[in-house]
Amino acid sequence: MGRLCIPIVETTAGKALSAIKEVNRWADLIELRVDYLRGVKLSLLLENQQKPFIVTNRRKEEGGKYRGEERKRLVVLQEAIDLGADYIDVELATEISWVQSSIRKKKETQVILSFHDFQGTPSLKELRRLLNQMIRLGADVVKIVPFARSWEDNLSILSLIPLAKEKKQKIVAFCMGEKGKISRIFSPFLGAAWTYASLSQSKVSAPGQLTVRELRMIWEKMR
Numbered sequence: 001m002g003r004l005c006i007p008i009v010e011t012t013a014g015k016a017l018s019a020i021k022e023v024n025r026w027a028d029l030i031e032l033r034v035d036y037l038r039g040v041k042l043s044l045l046l047e048n049q050q051k052p053f054i055v056t057n058r059r060k061e062e063g064g065k066y067r068g069e070e071r072k073r074l075v076v077l078q079e080a081i082d083l084g085a086d087y088i089d090v091e092l093a094t095e096i097s098w099v100q101s102s103i104r105k106k107k108e109t110q111v112i113l114s115f116h117d118f119q120g121t122p123s124l125k126e127l128r129r130l131l132n133q134m135i136r137l138g139a140d141v142v143k144i145v146p147f148a149r150s151w152e153d154n155l156s157i158l159s160l161i162p163l164a165k166e167k168k169q170k171i172v173a174f175c176m177g178e179k180g181k182i183s184r185i186f187s188p189f190l191g192a193a194w195t196y197a198s199l200s201q202s203k204v205s206a207p208g209q210l211t212v213r214e215l216r217m218i219w220e221k222m223r
Contacts, residue, residue, distance in 0.1 A: 004194060005030070007033050008023070008032050008033060009203050017045065023212075026212045029053070029086075031089070032056065035073075054089055057073050063116055063118055063206060074095075081107060087140075088112065093115075100137065111138075112140065114144075115134070115146075141170040145173070147176045154174075154182050160173045172194060184208065184215070
């Protein structure tokens, strides 16, 4: 069975706390999508956590809800580091000096360096270039998630996983979209650090995301 990360996509701290309690029994990790929240209360949400937390403040350009000043977006991620969050997710497109600084000064927090493409899947050459670039920057976990326009796109993205393993690099890699669901299912079996699944169909955080129940049912049938 693969490792599961469940995103919390609630709009208030109260709803987020209730959702966290609910997903604790399913998740190996919990992604706190603070870009969905109206008013961020990280210290409250990170209290008494039972599972590792990923704090994500996703830019609208990469499928998130954050539309404010970039400086304020990064302040939230820095607060997550200061509070000792297990992981922060930082887009590769973020100002490079901030990325490098956060990696150098991350304390106990691990940095997930992420790349998303909602238009399609880059060529295999470009995917490998992205992987190598993120490794050079010192990411603890590389996350590369494009959109599948064809079934073959799944083969391209999944091929990065054994390549990352050879380089002793933790990676999360799969495709979004209806045709990308198969890569979400198989990526942990190839060695990806985890895959994402929603608590319900109404709580998906990206196109093609399966629910926890759907994914576990598929995995059980594969055993």
